[in-house]
Amino acid sequence: MASQPNLVPREFPTPGFVKLNHSEKIEEETLPFYEHQPDHEMAISEHLKNSNHHFGKQLVRLVMDSFEVVGPQGKHTCLLYQPLGMNLAEFRNWFPDNKFPKGLFQRTIQLVLISVAFTHQNNEDEMKHPIARKVLPDCNIYYSRPMLVNEALCVLFDLGEARLGIQNQNGDIMPGMDWDCEVDIWSGGIMEDRILDDEQHLTEIFSLLGTPPPEFLIRNDNCFKYWDKQGNWKGNITIPEQSLEMRFGQYDGEDKEPFLNFLRRILRWLPEERPTAEELTYDDFLMQPLLVASGLCLASLTRLIEE
Structure with a gap:
């Protein structure tokens, strides 16, 4: 069999793009903790590639390849992925009042949980429309290219903070104590508006x-910076007057209690009291459309899926 000929490298256009100020930070460069250290994410991705088959495997964005370029700060490792469309925050802005329809929200959360359960268990447009970039003396730094809306499934990506193993981990993810894979369930239920402040988070x-x-308090001495031994708050920030019911007032009628119960299963102080991602996938609230359509009870449907 004849070998395939080498592909001729494409010659991309040099004019026709917006030239950005090279001193202005863009995208990931604006993050205070941003560093070019992809080795960890590559290791996690390789581990998941070699895992057993699971439906959630197709819902996780894994590294396809990598290469190095030389930039103003030395060598920079670039990771190659399948292209994605918009993220959920951008997609949400397409809907009235920036709110997902209930059915779309339920299906999306289920798909995310399936992809998380897997991790726990295991056409270029540059020719016609060059993307904006910063032109440096020895390299170019490109803006990410926006992708069109499509009908593909949502996927889990950015494994830079993922950890191998099930043992307790540490780091500033859940203030006050060590954490394990149950922290992913917790993260699914909180909203922080990108405020990176432990005390604000805890209030x-x-x-x-x-x-x-x-x-909860006795597991880490740092907790006593904010609470006394009886659990009374002693931090410097005033506790806001709110509740889950107040925060999610847009749900009413038959939707309100199932949704609040869903959140209460997630938002538990003690990690061991939270359900696994797989268990949460079959929560009454997320299964509501299918149960209504089929007329089955949750227990019956779960048995059918397991069989």
Whole structure:
């Protein structure tokens, strides 16, 4: 069999694009913790590639390849992925009042949970419309190219903070204590508006969940910076007056209690009290459309799926 000929490298246009100020930080460069250290994400991706088959595997965006370029700060490793469309925050802005329809929200959360369960268990337009970039003396830094809306499934991506193994981990993800894979369930239920402040984070949690149990407080001495031994708040930030019911007032009637119960299963002080991603996939609220359409009870449907 004859070997395939080498492909001729494409010659991209040099004019016709917006030239950005090279001193202005863009996209990931604006993040305070941004560094070019992809080795961890590559290792996680390789581990997941070699895992057993699981439906959620197709819902996780894994590294396809990598290469190095030389930039103003030295060598920079570039990761190659399948292209994605818009993220959920951008997609949400297409809907009235920036809110997902209930059915779309339910299906999306289920798909995300399936992809998380997997991780726990295991056409170029540059020719016609060059993307904006910063032109440096020895390299170019491109803006990410926006993708059109399509009918593909949502996927889980950005594994830079993922960890191998199920043992307790540490790091500033859940203030006050070590964490394990159950932190992903917790993250699915919180909204922080990108505020990276432990005390602000804890006041929001305290206002929504109430007094933490003693078992939570004694696991890490850092907790006593914010609570006394009886669980009374002693931080410097005032606890906001709010509740889960107030925060999610847009749900009413038959939707309100199932949705609040869904959140209450997630937002538990103690990690061991939270359901697994797979268990949460079959929550009454997420299964509501299918149950209504089929007339089945949840227990019956779960048995059918398992069989």
